[in-house]
Amino acid sequence: MSAIFDWARSENLQPEPITLDIWRDLPEDFCRQVEVVNGEAIRAESATRPHQKAARRLANLLEAAAETHMRQHQDGCLDVDTDFDVLLWELPRVSIRRPDVALFDCAPEDLRPLPASMIKLTVEIVSPGSEKTDTAVKKAEYAMAGIPWYWIVWVSDNRVTSIETYVLDHVLGQYRSHVVFEPADTESVVELPVRMRIDWSRLANLVR
Numbered sequence: 001m002s003a004i005f006d007w008a009r010s011e012n013l014q015p016e017p018i019t020l021d022i023w024r025d026l027p028e029d030f031c032r033q034v035e036v037v038n039g040e041a042i043r044a045e046s047a048t049r050p051h052q053k054a055a056r057r058l059a060n061l062l063e064a065a066a067e068t069h070m071r072q073h074q075d076g077c078l079d080v081d082t083d084f085d086v087l088l089w090e091l092p093r094v095s096i097r098r099p100d101v102a103l104f105d106c107a108p109e110d111l112r113p114l115p116a117s118m119i120k121l122t123v124e125i126v127s128p129g130s131e132k133t134d135t136a137v138k139k140a141e142y143a144m145a146g147i148p149w150y151w152i153v154w155v156s157d158n159r160v161t162s163i164e165t166y167v168l169d170h171v172l173g174q175y176r177s178h179v180v181f182e183p184a185d186t187e188s189v190v191e192l193p194v195r196m197r198i199d200w201s202r203l204a205n206l207v208r
Helices: 020-025 049-073 129-146
Strands: 035-036 040-043 078-082 084-087 095-097 101-105 121-127 150-155 159-169 174-181
Touching: 020 129, 040 078, 049 101, 078 174, 084 101, 084 129, 095 129, 121 129, 129 174
Parallel strands: 121 150
Antiparallel strands: 035 040, 035 095, 078 101, 084 095, 101 121, 150 159, 159 174
16 A cells, blocks of 8 residues: 555644745755745655756856846846745745746845745746646746746757747736747847857756
8 A cells, every 4th residue: 555545644734824934934954845835835856867957057058148148238136046945925825936947136145035026037947747837837827926037948868959938928917938949940049038049069968
């Protein structure tokens, strides 16, 4: 018999919704393993090695592009990070997601979770089993939170096979498709929110 039957008891149910104040007092090792959706803790599955490598390499490309943008435009401070807590909304019940990669306004280290109002771009890398969450659920949530740009990254055969970019339509309150980039494209240049040339060679051979 599956161990799930021993676990499935009323005393093991989450006793109450998680609020932002409660979340800030929870152990960090617990917070790193979950996302919070409308006050309920949702287990965040461990990413595969190709997933992790794609996130790291995309973050490196995006960070370099952000640094170039700041030097050229002198219009603020931008930062890039992977797998950290973003507060989508607090009411009526708190929702906190951990995007694979995000571009955001510079913020103090102790500001956690980072408010969605500071996020310029979130990136989710699709893993087996996460297709619905990344392409529908999180897409809708990030739009509701007002994040201007969203990328969905597809990985197969040990490489990134496409990057779907979406821009927020503030009138409709949802994302509309912007540009889809694939390795066969002769010119893969993202213009917004920062200008970035997609180096497909860095997004192949993810696991050696």
